[in-house]
Amino acid sequence: MENVAIFESPGKGRGLKATKEFWAGDVIFAEPSVAAVVFDSLADRICHSCFRRQEKLQKCGQCKFAHYCDRTCQRAGWAEHKLECSAIKTHGKAPNENIRLGARILWRLDKDGSMMSDTQMVTLEELEDHIADMPEDDLKDFKVDIHNFLDYWPRSSKQHTIDDTFHIFGVINCNGFTVSDQRGLQAVGVGLFPNLCMVNHNCWPNCTVILNHGNQSAVNTMFHSQRRIELRSLGKIEGGDELTVSYVDFLNLTEERQKLLKTQYFFDCTCEHCKDHIKDDLKLGGLEVDGVKPTEEQVKEATDYCFEMMAKMEKARLNGNYHEVVKISKDCLEKTEPVLADTHIYQLRMWSTLSEVQAYLQLFDDAADNSRKMVEGYMKLYHPNNAALGMAAMRSGVTHWQAGEIEVGHGMVCRAYAILMVTHGSMHPITKDLEAMRMQTEMELRMFKQNQYVYHSMREAALKNKPMTMMQEPKNMEEGVKNLFHRRK
Incomplete structure (x- = not known):
C-alpha cells in the first residue's frame, strides 16, 4: 500500500490519496477480501x-x-x-x-x-x-x-x-462489495475489503474497481492465488490527488444519483457533476434536426410514454415473453425516436434491453442496429474508460458479428478491448476473451476485404459448427449496471 496514504478529504472525512503518479490502467493497489459469500x-x-x-x-x-x-x-x-x-x-x-x-x-x-x-x-x-x-x-x-x-x-x-x-x-x-463471477459478467456474492472502504465517491471518478479471481483452477490448492479487488486508474493521476470511485451509475440523473447516495451511503454528493448538473440536459434531451428541437411539452410527453412502456417491457421480460418485449419496444421507439435525443436515458435503456432480447431470439440485424445506437449514446455520456461502456461495446461487437457486419463488429470489439485493458487489465478472463474475439474478427475482416463471397460462404459454414458466444437469457434492465457496493434488498 506504499502507493496510497490516508488523509482528511475536505467535506468527506477520511479518504485515500495517491503518493505517486499513475497512468490509465495502472493498478494502484490490490486487496484480498476479509471474507466473501455467495x-x-x-x-x-x-x-x-x-x-x-x-x-x-x-x-x-x-x-x-x-x-x-x-x-x-x-x-x-x-x-x-x-x-x-x-x-x-x-x-x-x-x-x-x-x-x-x-x-x-x-x-x-x-x-x-x-x-x-x-x-x-x-x-x-x-x-x-x-x-x-x-x-x-x-x-x-x-x-x-x-x-x-x-x-x-x-x-x-x-x-x-x-x-x-x-x-x-x-x-x-x-x-x-459485490463479488462477480469468474468472467466478471454477473454479481454473484458479497465480500468485505477494508482498504477499498476508504476510497471516497465521485460521480466522475479517476479510478475503477474490478474483482480479479487470480488463479483458482490449479489442481493443487497451494498454487491458487487470492481472490482480490484491484483499484485501477482511469487516466493520469498526479501524486497527492484524491482517489475516487463511483458508488452509483452515472447514467442516472443528478437528482436520482444524489437520492441513491443519501439513502444508501448516508452522504450528500458535492462533486462538480452534481453541483453543475453536468450532462443532465443530454440525459433527458430532445432530438435536434437541422437546428430544430422539439418543444419541452413534446419531450415530456415522449419521456413519460417511454417510462410507461419500459415498465410494461420489464413485466413481459420477467414473464419470459420475449416476443412481447420486442413488440412493446418497437411500438414505443417508433413514437419516441423522432422526439428524444440519442442520449436520452430511457431510450438508451430501451435500446439496451431490446438489443439483448433480439440477440437472444437471433434477430441479429435488428439487435445490431439497436446495440449500435446504445453504444453511440453511451459514448456521449460515460467517461471514455468506463467499464459499462466497454462491456456495452463488447456486446455490440458480438451482435454485429452475428449479423454478418464484420467491419462494424471488429471496430466495436477493438473499442471494447481498449477500454477493458484499462479497467480490467490484460490478465482478466473477460479481456482474454476479447483478445480472442479481436484476433478472430481482424482475420475475418481481412478475408472480407479480399473476397466478400468467399468470406460469407466460409462464415456460414463456420456458424453451423460453432458460433461465437451467444447471448445469455436477458436480464432486467439494471442488471448490467450494478452499484459498486452491495445493499440490502
Missing part, C-alpha cells in the same frame, strides 16, 4: 470457493449447503467454510447472506485479530457503520438479522458484545 439466490449454482458459475456442482457432504466445482475448490475453500459448516449443521439451515458474511468476518477476527495483513490500512473497528443514520424501517430489518445471527452463532465460538456485532453488520450494510 448470494442466497445463487447458492446452488455458484462455486462457494472460486465463485464460478457451473452446470454441475458438488454439495458439501456435511452441511449440504455449500457447493463446489470439485474437491480442489472444496479444499481451497475449507479454511473459510470449516466453522460455517459446523454452524449450519447445528442450526439446521443456512441463514441469509448478510448473516453468513457477518459470521465469517467475526471468525476471521477471532483467528487473525484486527489487522489481518501487513497491507491493511484500517481496522474493521475504524470503519463507519452508519447505524445511527438508518431509517426506522431499515433498522427493524437490521435488528431481525442480528437476532437471527445470535441464534446461528455457535456457543463454542468466542462470544461478542451486541455493540461489536451491530458494528460489523453496519459495516457490511454500507461497505459490502
Whole structure:
C-alpha cells in the first residue's frame, strides 16, 4: 500500500490519496477480501470457493449447503467454510447472506485479530457503520438479522458484545462489495475489503474497481492465488490527488444519483457533476434536426410514454415473453425516436434491453442496429474508460458479428478491448476473451476485404459448427449496471 496514504478529504472525512503518479490502467493497489459469500439466490449454482458459475456442482457432504466445482475448490475453500459448516449443521439451515458474511468476518477476527495483513490500512473497528443514520424501517430489518445471527452463532465460538456485532453488520450494510463471477459478467456474492472502504465517491471518478479471481483452477490448492479487488486508474493521476470511485451509475440523473447516495451511503454528493448538473440536459434531451428541437411539452410527453412502456417491457421480460418485449419496444421507439435525443436515458435503456432480447431470439440485424445506437449514446455520456461502456461495446461487437457486419463488429470489439485493458487489465478472463474475439474478427475482416463471397460462404459454414458466444437469457434492465457496493434488498 506504499502507493496510497490516508488523509482528511475536505467535506468527506477520511479518504485515500495517491503518493505517486499513475497512468490509465495502472493498478494502484490490490486487496484480498476479509471474507466473501455467495448470494442466497445463487447458492446452488455458484462455486462457494472460486465463485464460478457451473452446470454441475458438488454439495458439501456435511452441511449440504455449500457447493463446489470439485474437491480442489472444496479444499481451497475449507479454511473459510470449516466453522460455517459446523454452524449450519447445528442450526439446521443456512441463514441469509448478510448473516453468513457477518459470521465469517467475526471468525476471521477471532483467528487473525484486527489487522489481518501487513497491507491493511484500517481496522474493521475504524470503519463507519452508519447505524445511527438508518431509517426506522431499515433498522427493524437490521435488528431481525442480528437476532437471527445470535441464534446461528455457535456457543463454542468466542462470544461478542451486541455493540461489536451491530458494528460489523453496519459495516457490511454500507461497505459490502459485490463479488462477480469468474468472467466478471454477473454479481454473484458479497465480500468485505477494508482498504477499498476508504476510497471516497465521485460521480466522475479517476479510478475503477474490478474483482480479479487470480488463479483458482490449479489442481493443487497451494498454487491458487487470492481472490482480490484491484483499484485501477482511469487516466493520469498526479501524486497527492484524491482517489475516487463511483458508488452509483452515472447514467442516472443528478437528482436520482444524489437520492441513491443519501439513502444508501448516508452522504450528500458535492462533486462538480452534481453541483453543475453536468450532462443532465443530454440525459433527458430532445432530438435536434437541422437546428430544430422539439418543444419541452413534446419531450415530456415522449419521456413519460417511454417510462410507461419500459415498465410494461420489464413485466413481459420477467414473464419470459420475449416476443412481447420486442413488440412493446418497437411500438414505443417508433413514437419516441423522432422526439428524444440519442442520449436520452430511457431510450438508451430501451435500446439496451431490446438489443439483448433480439440477440437472444437471433434477430441479429435488428439487435445490431439497436446495440449500435446504445453504444453511440453511451459514448456521449460515460467517461471514455468506463467499464459499462466497454462491456456495452463488447456486446455490440458480438451482435454485429452475428449479423454478418464484420467491419462494424471488429471496430466495436477493438473499442471494447481498449477500454477493458484499462479497467480490467490484460490478465482478466473477460479481456482474454476479447483478445480472442479481436484476433478472430481482424482475420475475418481481412478475408472480407479480399473476397466478400468467399468470406460469407466460409462464415456460414463456420456458424453451423460453432458460433461465437451467444447471448445469455436477458436480464432486467439494471442488471448490467450494478452499484459498486452491495445493499440490502
